[in-house]
Amino acid sequence: MRLLEKVFLKSLWVFHLATGSCNNCDIEILDCLTPRHDIERFGMLLTGSIKHADVLMVTGAVNRQCIPRIKRVYEQMPKPRLVVAIGECALSRGVFMQSYNCPMPLDHVIPVDVYIPGCPPRPEAIMAGLLKLIERRKENRAETGRENDSR
Amino acid sequence: MAKTIIPIGPYHPLQEEPEFFILTVEGETVVDIDLRIGYNHRGIEKLCEQQTYDQVTFVVERVCGICSTSHPFAYTQAVEDILSIEAPPRAQYIRTIIAEGERLHSHLLWLGLAGHFLGYNTIFMWAWKLREEILDVMEILSGNRNNYAMFKVGGVLRDIKKEDIPTVQKKVDSIVPTLKKLRSAVMDDPVLHARTKGIGVLSREAAIDYCAVGPTARASGVARDIRKNSPYGVYDQVDWNMVVTENGDVFDKVLVRLGEMFESVKIITACLSQLPEGEIDCHITEVPPGEGIGHIEAPRGECFHYVRSDGTNRPERHKIRAPTFMNLPTFKKTVIGGKIPDTVITLAAIDPCYCCTERMTVQDLKGQKLYTGEDLIRLSQEKTDQIIAEMRR
Ligand code: SF4
Numbered sequence: 317m318r319l320l321e322k323v324f325l326k327s328l329w330v331f332h333l334a335t336g337s338c339n340n341c342d343i344e345i346l347d348c349l350t351p352r353h354d355i356e357r358f359g360m361l362l363t364g365s366i367k368h369a370d371v372l373m374v375t376g377a378v379n380r381q382c383i384p385r386i387k388r389v390y391e392q393m394p395k396p397r398l399v400v401a402i403g404e405c406a407l408s409r410g411v412f413m414q415s416y417n418c419p420m421p422l423d424h425v426i427p428v429d430v431y432i433p434g435c436p437p438r439p440e441a442i443m444a445g446l447l448k449l450i451e452r453r454k455e456n457r458a459e460t461g462r463e464n465d466s467r
Numbered sequence: 468m469a470k471t472i473i474p475i476g477p478y479h480p481l482q483e484e485p486e487f488f489i490l491t492v493e494g495e496t497v498v499d500i501d502l503r504i505g506y507n508h509r510g511i512e513k514l515c516e517q518q519t520y521d522q523v524t525f526v527v528e529r530v531c532g533i534c535s536t537s538h539p540f541a542y543t544q545a546v547e548d549i550l551s552i553e554a555p556p557r558a559q560y561i562r563t564i565i566a567e568g569e570r571l572h573s574h575l576l577w578l579g580l581a582g583h584f585l586g587y588n589t590i591f592m593w594a595w596k597l598r599e600e601i602l603d604v605m606e607i608l609s610g611n612r613n614n615y616a617m618f619k620v621g622g623v624l625r626d627i628k629k630e631d632i633p634t635v636q637k638k639v640d641s642i643v644p645t646l647k648k649l650r651s652a653v654m655d656d657p658v659l660h661a662r663t664k665g666i667g668v669l670s671r672e673a674a675i676d677y678c679a680v681g682p683t684a685r686a687s688g689v690a691r692d693i694r695k696n697s698p699y700g701v702y703d704q705v706d707w708n709m710v711v712t713e714n715g716d717v718f719d720k721v722l723v724r725l726g727e728m729f730e731s732v733k734i735i736t737a738c739l740s741q742l743p744e745g746e747i748d749c750h751i752t753e754v755p756p757g758e759g760i761g762h763i764e765a766p767r768g769e770c771f772h773y774v775r776s777d778g779t780n781r782p783e784r785h786k787i788r789a790p791t792f793m794n795l796p797t798f799k800k801t802v803i804g805g806k807i808p809d810t811v812i813t814l815a816a817i818d819p820c821y822c823c824t825e826r827m828t829v830q831d832l833k834g835q836k837l838y839t840g841e842d843l844i845r846l847s848q849e850k851t852d853q854i855i856a857e858m859r860r
Pocket of ligand 1: 336337338339340341342375376377402403404405406410434435436437529532614
């Protein structure tokens with residue numbers, strides 16, 4: 317498992333799921349790929365299939381139609397897996413708090429590892445969040461000498 | 468031949484209205500398309516009725532991240548229509564500058580993604596790199612990269628500082644040479660011609676029948692642009708041209724958008740140089756009972772807002788019609804009869820849909836064959852490679 321964890325953190329593949337967002341968060345994620353920010357230098361890659369993904373990036377104010385689908389996508393993800401909530405919508409539903417169609421924030425649906433606030437967060441913030449995630453996992457491993465529970 | 472059903476969607480990022488397409492294909496040819504919308508429903512119209520007039524501007528800004536100027540623009544116009552007032556001239560200029568900046572970034576975003584679906588990742592990277600410059604401009608002007616929060620009933624929230632104008636002008640000018648390069652890259656490339664010319668044709672009559680709006684209509688020779696037909700902001704005080712082409716295929720839609728980017732640069736430059744002094748807000752205190760409409764030309768077409776007031780501090784009814792709602796049904800005309808590898812770019816051509824392709828699945832009626840969205844993009848990219856190979860021969 318040690319080796320797996322080491323390899324895992326070297327190259328995270330990211331799957332992006334929009335659950336009723338206004339697109340801005342999604343665009344900022346794509347923006348991370350483009351020449352100015354170029355997230356690929358950290359070994360991260362946006363993948364088109366959940367079965368290849370290590371990280372699930374969720375944007376948007378989770379709406380009623382999405383809830384079962386988010387769960388399904390999460391279940392299809394291979395372990396170890398990480399979930400990142402991006403933007404105010406996924407964190408707390410933001411301006412859509414009172415909407416009849418957005419009953420709960422994302423962390424009531426699936427467990428979330430990192431929260432990146434902002435409406436939308438800047439690409440720099442998204443990268444910083446992901447890098448912190450990697451750092452923390454590495455530290456944890458050094459401290460406890462064992463693996464994180466790979467949910 | 469057995470018919471095959473291809474469900475596309477419903478979730479795809481990057482777009483204001485996720486929708487679910489059902490393509491029916493026979494072999495390689497698309498014979499029917501059906502459409503369901505309502506997957507990204509957040510109840511915004513209802514939400515607006517619970518917010519005060521000032522708060523609604525921020526809610527409608529989040530209808531769509533790419534059009535985060537168009538919706539507040541149309542909404543403030545609708546409320547100003549109830550009040551029968553007009554924002555002060557300086558505010559009108561600032562609004563126009565922000566709206567055109569948004570058009571620039573939106574068209575660049577589209578161009579990049581269209582390039583990606585055709586297998587031209589270079590165009591994707593170029594266009595998005597250029598788009599960063601525009602976002603810088605927006606950040607200088609409004610403090611935000613997206614969701615600018617510049618609008619307010621009766622004016623704008625922030626002024627443009629005098630000392631920022633030269634920087635903004637320089638940045639805007641600096642994108643022109645690259646834009647020209649991009650344009651010639653598109654115009655001169657025989658492969659791009661082969662992939663987009665005569666594909667997904669929307670005839671003039673069909674565009675009128677389906678009430679197409681924005682670049683989708685203008686590419687089919689329908690001279691319909693709210694900025695010219697029913698001027699708002701300061702579009703009647705600056706010099707610019709409507710870009711209209713005749714053929715209605717994907718190539719023409721690219722041309723219209725490329726042309727509009729140059730016009731946007733022209734409008735921004737003119738606005739910055741003519742910017743009058745004065746107030747930026749006319750301090751509204753209450754909204755009387757009544758109803759009002761506001762319509763503006765968003766990057767994708769006409770965006771329409773209707774607001775009814777009952778004299779309280781919240782709208783009684785707020786109706787939004789986004790441009791893509793009008794453009795989507797044109798798929799019935801453009802996609803049918805086309806080939807599967809071409810659907811990706813045809814769907815992308817009206818600009819809602821570059822991302823639906825990420826979640827496409829192709830499935831035959833008995834469930835034997837399964838393509839994913841990636842396969843469809845791959846099919847599209849392979850076709851480009853094939854054409855390149857044939858041309859080399
Ligand atoms: S957090 Fe803001 S930018 Fe992101 S999806 Fe929600 S409303 Fe849009």
